[in-house]
Amino acid sequence: MPNYMLTLCYDGTRYKGWQKQGNTDNTIQGRLERLLGEILGEEIELNGSGRTDAGAHARQQVASFRAHTALSADTILKRLREALPEDIGAVSLCEAPPRFHARLSCTGKTYVYRVWNSDMPNVFDRRFMHTVTDTLNLEAMQLAARHLIGTHDLSAFCSKRSTKKSAVRTIDGLCIEVVGNELRFTVSGNGFLYNTVRIIVGTLLEVGRGALSPDAIPDILASLDRKNAGLTAPAKGLCLWEVRY
Amino acid sequence: MPNYMLTLCYDGTRYKGWQKQGNTDNTIQGRLERLLGEILGEEIELNGSGRTDAGAHARQQVASFRAHTALSADTILKRLREALPEDIGAVSLCEAPPRFHARLSCTGKTYVYRVWNSDMPNVFDRRFMHTVTDTLNLEAMQLAARHLIGTHDLSAFCSKRSTKKSAVRTIDGLCIEVVGNELRFTVSGNGFLYNTVRIIVGTLLEVGRGALSPDAIPDILASLDRKNAGLTAPAKGLCLWEVRY
Numbered sequence: 083m084p085n086y087m088l089t090l091c092y093d094g095t096r097y098k099g100w101q102k103q104g105n106t107d108n109t110i111q112g113r114l115e116r117l118l119g120e121i122l123g124e125e126i127e128l129n130g131s132g133r134t135d136a137g138a139h140a141r142q143q144v145a146s147f148r149a150h151t152a153l154s155a156d157t158i159l160k161r162l163r164e165a166l167p168e169d170i171g172a173v174s175l176c177e178a179p180p181r182f183h184a185r186l187s188c189t190g191k192t193y194v195y196r197v198w199n200s201d202m203p204n205v206f207d208r209r210f211m212h213t214v215t216d217t218l219n220l221e222a223m224q225l226a227a228r229h230l231i232g233t234h235d236l237s238a239f240c241s242k243r244s245t246k247k248s249a250v251r252t253i254d255g256l257c258i259e260v261v262g263n264e265l266r267f268t269v270s271g272n273g274f275l276y277n278t279v280r281i282i283v284g285t286l287l288e289v290g291r292g293a294l295s296p297d298a299i300p301d302i303l304a305s306l307d308r309k310n311a312g313l314t315a316p317a318k319g320l321c322l323w324e325v326r327y
Numbered sequence: 328m329p330n331y332m333l334t335l336c337y338d339g340t341r342y343k344g345w346q347k348q349g350n351t352d353n354t355i356q357g358r359l360e361r362l363l364g365e366i367l368g369e370e371i372e373l374n375g376s377g378r379t380d381a382g383a384h385a386r387q388q389v390a391s392f393r394a395h396t397a398l399s400a401d402t403i404l405k406r407l408r409e410a411l412p413e414d415i416g417a418v419s420l421c422e423a424p425p426r427f428h429a430r431l432s433c434t435g436k437t438y439v440y441r442v443w444n445s446d447m448p449n450v451f452d453r454r455f456m457h458t459v460t461d462t463l464n465l466e467a468m469q470l471a472a473r474h475l476i477g478t479h480d481l482s483a484f485c486s487k488r489s490t491k492k493s494a495v496r497t498i499d500g501l502c503i504e505v506v507g508n509e510l511r512f513t514v515s516g517n518g519f520l521y522n523t524v525r526i527i528v529g530t531l532l533e534v535g536r537g538a539l540s541p542d543a544i545p546d547i548l549a550s551l552d553r554k555n556a557g558l559t560a561p562a563k564g565l566c567l568w569e570v571r572y
Contacts, residue, residue: 091448091450091451092450093450093451093453139451141451163446163448166448168450168453169450169453170448170450171447171448171449171450172448173447173448201408202416202418203336203408203411203415203416203417203418204416205336205337205338205413205414205415205416206336206338206384206386206455208338208413208414210451
């Protein structure tokens with residue numbers, strides 16, 4: 083049965099995240115499975131590269147599915163684009179090798195978290211940024227960020243963790259750039275736990291405000307205890323930027 | 328009575344344009360007059376630099392008003408920011424010279440019209456661009472644009488024109504740039520008639536599609552007849568970019 087790789091983007095504002103919840107249309111996966119099922123005339127099981135949170139966005143999300151269809155990938159893509167609401171975009175669809183699986187084959191991901199750091203209004207990108215009006219110390223945040231790069235047990239930076247599985251992950255890159263009034267956090271790694279990027283950003287913002295020292299990060303990591311890290315930054319600033327295979 | 332200059336930006340998607348219509352809150356002017364009236368405790372008459380259409384946006388709109396208040400401009404600005412919905416931003420507020428009037432003192436304006444020229448999805452900027460999937464001839468559009476630069480009677484590029492007033496205006500600049508999948512039209516002039524920018528863009532898009540020759544523009548201008556120009560491009564792609572004094 084042919085295997086497909088679907089590349090997507092979405093404005094997640096209206097949705098309860100990627101993962102299907104019961105029989106509803108208000109998740110990205112749920113909406114896509116219903117539309118693909120209607121186009122292909124069979125029940126479709128869509129595997130995303132990973133979940134995205136309610137209200138979080140994706141510039142590039144990848145999903146895979148199998149189908150018996152006689153339709154070409156181009157035709158399926160065209161019909162899917164016609165059927166999708168304007169806040170979900172189908173970027174590409176192609177046949178994939180038989181063993182390709184969007185989640186299991188994934189070798190790395192990049193997330194971007196956008197903070198609007200100004201009391202000026204942010205009318206045009208307000209859906210995609212978290213506003214912080216405090217003055218932030220960029221250098222302190224960058225010092226703190228360096229402690230997170232590398233291979234660590236990220237239990238302290240993970241919500242609702244199941245203790246059965248390993249929380250060891252590698253963060254390859256964590257950079258913070260100033261782009262006008264925006265502070266842009268770009269985080270790359272081989273895999274992320276639940277809420278990890280949002281907790282990293284929330285913790286770095288506390289460092290930026292001076293509420294936490296950059297040198298506190300190694301101790302927070304070593305504690306393996308979520309309550310020692312900072313608040314979980316709001317989902318609206320988070321965007322799944324790239325999925326690598 | 329002190330005179331104030333208020334600089335604004337807005338995502339016009341939800342609004343029936345700038346100009347107040349009766350006693351409603353669904354215009355930018357109407358909403359602002361109500362909020363300023365509540366903050367200042369007196370009835371406020373707000374003069375915009377010009378109207379913007381229902382669904383059109385402003386990166387920079389300027390408005391002036393007079394008030395008797397003892398509040399400082401900074402305090403009024405702060406309270407206005409707190410009261411405004413997230414799709415209207417108050418950029419700045421300052422006291423203006425007594426004779427300053429946002430419309431009458433205006434010496435020039437720039438509009439930007441954004442076209443998404445691709446069948447790729449445009450999820451993140453969909454509120455601010457008009458999508459055209461046809462292949463467009465950029466060179467032909469640029470040739471046509473050159474005919475519009477200068478001082479002309481723009482009756483052919485104006486909707487619902489009152490024949491009493493002069494339709495002579497000067498277009499200082501009209502440039503078309505390609506920015507990724509976007510085609511960006513930047514139009515500057517000393518004043519614009521009703522729908523002029525949208526009709527210019529609609530006409531240039533017909534040139535781009537090959538439905539109209541660039542050399543037809545001088546005849547359309549000379550005809551002074553709206554029905555010879557192209558369709559009015561949709562409001563959502565239009566943004567008032569800059570107002571000059």
